[in-house]
Amino acid sequence: xxxxxxxxxxxxxxxxxxxxxKEKCESCGYVSGTTKNFSSGxxxxxxxxxxxxxxxxxxxxxxxxxx
Ligand SMILES: [Zn+2]
Numbered sequence: 001x002x003x004x005x006x007x008x009x010x011x012x013x014x015x016x017x018x019x020x021x022k023e024k025c026e027s028c029g030y031v032s033g034t035t036k037n038f039s040s041g042x043x044x045x046x047x048x049x050x051x052x053x054x055x056x057x058x059x060x061x062x063x064x065x066x067x
Contacts (some may be wrong), residue, residue: 003040006047008063017041025054025061043067 003014005021012035013020019040023032032055038048050063 003038003065003067005011006064006066008051008061009063009065014040019065021063021065023052023061023063025057025059026048027059027061028035028054028057030054030056038067040065040067 003011004009007026008024009021010024010031011019011021016038019038020035021038022035026038046067048065048067051060052063053060
C-alpha cells in the first residue's frame with residue numbers, strides 16, 4: 001500500500017514497507033533539506049502524525065501521512 005501525504009510532507013521514497021519524506025510547510029512552501037523515515041507498511045488507513053516548526057515562516061505545521 002503506497003503512502004499518501006495528507007499534509008506537511010513530500011515523499012521521496014516509498015517501497016511499501018518503509019519510506020522517507022521531507023517536511024513541507026503548507027503556509028509558505030518551504031521544504032526541508034533533510035529526509036526523515038516513516039513506516040509505510042500500514043493497512044492504508046493508518047496515519048503517521050508528526051509536526052515541526054517551519055524554519056522560514058515559523059508556522060507550526062502538522063505532518064500527516066496516510067499509509
Ligand atoms: Zn513556512
